[in-house]
Amino acid sequence: MVGHVHLTLILLAAFIATASPGPAVMGIAGTSMAAGRRAGLIFASGVLTGSLTWSIGAAAGLSAVMLANAWLIELNRYFGAAYLLYLAVKSARAAIAPDEAAPRSIEHASPKRAFVKGLTLHLTNPKAILFFGSLYSFGVPADATLADIVLIVAAVGVQSTLIMTGYALLFSNARIVRGYLKLRRWFDGAFALCFGYAGFKILSAKLG
Numbered sequence: 001m002v003g004h005v006h007l008t009l010i011l012l013a014a015f016i017a018t019a020s021p022g023p024a025v026m027g028i029a030g031t032s033m034a035a036g037r038r039a040g041l042i043f044a045s046g047v048l049t050g051s052l053t054w055s056i057g058a059a060a061g062l063s064a065v066m067l068a069n070a071w072l073i074e075l076n077r078y079f080g081a082a083y084l085l086y087l088a089v090k091s092a093r094a095a096i097a098p099d100e101a102a103p104r105s106i107e108h109a110s111p112k113r114a115f116v117k118g119l120t121l122h123l124t125n126p127k128a129i130l131f132f133g134s135l136y137s138f139g140v141p142a143d144a145t146l147a148d149i150v151l152i153v154a155a156v157g158v159q160s161t162l163i164m165t166g167y168a169l170l171f172s173n174a175r176i177v178r179g180y181l182k183l184r185r186w187f188d189g190a191f192a193l194c195f196g197y198a199g200f201k202i203l204s205a206k207l208g
Helices: 007-019 023-035 037-059 062-068 070-096 111-123 126-138 146-171 174-182 184-204
Strands: none
Touching (some): 007 126, 023 111, 023 146, 023 174, 023 184, 070 111, 126 146
């Protein structure tokens, strides 16, 4: 506990939200297995940038503004669902493609592309807005100082970095990559179902 801020509880809530399987984790896993460690880490850095953006925005009151203007969060919701469904279609096409026609790697693609994919995935996730909005609304007391807020943003950011880079390193492990190559179609099919389900849930959920 720092002052009136229960940092341990905040980090626990952030850990559960970040480490739990979701679109960001699936994106990092898929990129790391298919394109290697470097691409996975770059993708993860895009996700982390998006996470940090929402975290700072929530600390500055952006989440409250968006929640007070329902059309903003609804607009983001549709963009997020559309992007997830796009990823679902892309994974489904990869799953049915012959091995020789499947994309082998994006190692030689621009690092900017992998970064932007990760960033887009997280910036268009409306649940990230709700999570950080709730975190700062209910987890941080009104009398928290600027130093307290900076500490929380930094601590959550460091923890998220360890988790996301950990996933990238885990799923780029040689054994896991060999397993992916043997079962590529099954993996891509599973990613298609997961991305599609996540997109559908975002469209059908009542976020406000």
